Amino acid sequence: MQATKRALLIACGLAAATLPLAASAQAPAWPTKPIRLLVGFPGGSTPDIAARTIAEPLSKALGQPIVVDNKPGASGNIAADTVAKASDDHTLGVVINGNLTSSKLLYPKLPYDPAKDFTYLSLLATAPLVLVAQNNLPSGEAFFDAGRKAGNKWNYGSVGIGSVGHLGMELLKSRVPGFNPEHVPYQGNPQVITGMLGDQIQMGLIPPGVAMPQIKAGKLKAIGLTAGRSALVPEVPPLANAGVRDFNLEVWVALLGPANLSKTAQARIGRELEAVMKQPEVRQKLFEQGWQAVGTSPDGMRARVNDEAAIMTKIISTKGITLQ
DSSP: OHHHHHHHHHHHHHHHHHHHHHHHHHSOOSOOSOEEEEESSOTTSHHHHHHHHHHHHHHHHHTSOEEEEEOOOGGGHHHHHHHHTOOSSOEEEEEEHHHHHTHHHHOTTOSSOTTTSEEEEEEEEEEEOEEEEETTSOOHHHHHHHHHHHGGGOEEEESSTTSHHHHHHHHHHHHSTTOOOEEEEOSSHHHHHHHHHTTSOSEEEEOHHHHHHHHHTTSEEEEEESSSOOTTSTTSOBGGGGTOOSOOOEEEEEEEEETTOOHHHHHHHHHHHHHHTTOHHHHHHHHHTTOEEOOOOHHHHHHHHHHHHHHHHHHHHHHTOOOO
8 A cells, every 4th residue: 555655646746747847848938039020110200119118128028139120111011011921930010000901902912911911919009190280270160161161172181192191081071071172192291291381281180299399389270189088189179079070090009920920929928018018117108209008908909900991991992092
């Protein structure tokens, strides 16, 4: 009996000793080398700022450097495609709305499938847009009344065909019957601002960080926000106050990886990123750069992408918008 008990104890001990090894074999350590974080826009751009804000604290949490790699071009689609084709399990990307919601419709030969070629990780941060207008134009509902009377004599600017500023304005036009300003594309939001100041265009949908200095200086006027009240710009009312109904639009940045990103990496990123996005200093830094910190689950990010993609699909198809 004693010998049997000893044998059982030894067997149990051996089994217990192998449990960590088995767990280790099932879930190898990650990350094992520096992580490449691709951003499809230049350094200093709003997506780049958001990426660098989370990179440092996430790097500390993961115990490996995170190298932000700016790869601008094709409205962020070149960088997104690089992420989609990565196979080293250590390549991630920060993308904007269009890369996942409208690019597939605007670029017939888009080399990646937004729905199949990525692992969605988190919607990091959002911001409303400000409908900015020339200072001599009326405010509130009177602005849209004046726009109806102007017909297509009024123009609006955006950073290009298919941009959020362009598609957002077309969505706004669909929500305000008789309001029909013409689109004038520019290279960037500073040029849109210059166009308003130079009397070339009457309005544009502009990120708060670019719009508010001009508004506070009394050079331009805020008609309203493309979402509800925002702590980012509490002094600007929502467009609903000007009579616009069923209109909600934000710009956002999200974190993703390739579709083949390992389950181990996904779990570790999810756990550490959740904690990072709750850090007051991270939230404050994003806020100061014009972003409202969010930090959703992968499912939350996918739901947001799907909802917005449906809206943009309808606008693009109804208006016949193309990049050609």
